[in-house]
Amino acid sequence: MDELAWVDPDAVIRLGGDIARYARAVPEVRHSVARGADAVGDEIRKELGRRIRKLDETERELRTCDVETDWRVVSELQLRVRAAGRAVDAARSALSAYTVARDRLDEASSRWRFDVEASNVEVQRRLAEIARDLDVYQRFALATAGHAAAAAPALGRVAVGRVGGGTSPSDSLQLPTGQHGSDAPAGLPAGYTMVPIAQVDLSASPVRGPADFKADTTPSDLEWALVALHDVVLPAMARGKDLEYFRDRDDREGLMGNRSYADTYVGFFTPGEALRFRLEPTGTYSVANGYHRIWTAQRSGLTVIPGQVVS
Numbered sequence: 001m002d003e004l005a006w007v008d009p010d011a012v013i014r015l016g017g018d019i020a021r022y023a024r025a026v027p028e029v030r031h032s033v034a035r036g037a038d039a040v041g042d043e044i045r046k047e048l049g050r051r052i053r054k055l056d057e058t059e060r061e062l063r064t065c066d067v068e069t070d071w072r073v074v075s076e077l078q079l080r081v082r083a084a085g086r087a088v089d090a091a092r093s094a095l096s097a098y099t100v101a102r103d104r105l106d107e108a109s110s111r112w113r114f115d116v117e118a119s120n121v122e123v124q125r126r127l128a129e130i131a132r133d134l135d136v137y138q139r140f141a142l143a144t145a146g147h148a149a150a151a152a153p154a155l156g157r158v159a160v161g162r163v164g165g166g167t168s169p170s171d172s173l174q175l176p177t178g179q180h181g182s183d184a185p186a187g188l189p190a191g192y193t194m195v196p197i198a199q200v201d202l203s204a205s206p207v208r209g210p211a212d213f214k215a216d217t218t219p220s221d222l223e224w225a226l227v228a229l230h231d232v233v234l235p236a237m238a239r240g241k242d243l244e245y246f247r248d249r250d251d252r253e254g255l256m257g258n259r260s261y262a263d264t265y266v267g268f269f270t271p272g273e274a275l276r277f278r279l280e281p282t283g284t285y286s287v288a289n290g291y292h293r294i295w296t297a298q299r300s301g302l303t304v305i306p307g308q309v310v311s
Contacts, residue, residue, distance in 0.1 A: 019123055022116075027224075030109045037105055041098050048091035055084035106210065107299055110223055114300045117227050187237035189269055194304040195277050200285045200294060207295040221258040222296040228264045229306070236261075237269075267293075268306055275307030285309070 062077040185194070206212060210219050236245060246261035257263060267273050275290030287294065290307060297305045 015127060019120060019127075022120075027113065027220075030113060033105070033109065037102055041095075041102060044091065044095045044098050048088070048095055051084065051087045051091050055081065055088050058084050103209065106219070110219070110296075110299055111301050113223065114227070114302070117231065121231065185234055185238055187234065187240065188306060191308050192269065192274070192306055193309060195275070195285055195307050195309065196304055197294060197298050198303065199283065200277065200287060201280070202287070202291075202294065205287070205291045205295065207291045213292060217258055217292070219296055219299075222293055223300060224259045225264045225267065226293075226297055226300060226302065228259075228261055229268060232261055233264050233268070234306075237265075271308075275305060277307050277309050278311070279309055 058077065058080045062074070062081055065074050065077065188194075213219055232249075233246065243262060243265055246265045250256060250260045250262050255261060268275070275293060276288035277285040277290075278288060280286055288310065290305075294305060
């Protein structure tokens, strides 16, 4: 070999870092879009309020007219009332259209975030494989060219974008959108399995939209928890980690409350908090606990969710 073709594995690693940073920026982009949409909704509501007040004022003015009032004045007031009523109806229609559009935006942005997270995990895995292959190639090429193999740069670790602060490839897991209940990942506690959402009977669910959530837990909190579950918690459990591990990791990464690994672990794998299902003779699962998490997972495009199957 007269010349050594050098392809730097670090270039692949830097690319992985750029992609991971993009994935971490997704929540802020979603929040920015949501804030803009909320500002539009607020303006529509304010305008509706102004038009309703104008209609009320005109109707009061019309009611104060006595029998001796010139008919032309009464006619003009009636025209003004009808015009004000049409303006109110138009504003209400605009608000209704905004509400529908806002719901669609929430659903689309949620799916977008999960798509980005899932794609990022897969891209990072493949980039890591490419970087390893390049490193092996460079070492072989250096050796056959008569150079010391130790001169080849050590392979860096590709940082996988996650919901938290630090990164570690060993803590990543592709979102299991194609996983079935019989394929439960290693590390699940006894009595837990991955339940196919398509087989869950949601006819009695009280959750129809974001308005059905309590103030202490929002849909975005549960979206965060689902990403944390599949990106960090399940892989760590497969390696035998317990609640103390997640608490220590939260301390290191500055996470707390609803958006922490410990809270996610407790919420999904502690009796009384975990999702509970009952397998019916029809082959479907009825829900004993967990409608909000199921609704969020379903809207986010997931097909399975961990829970207890009770008799």
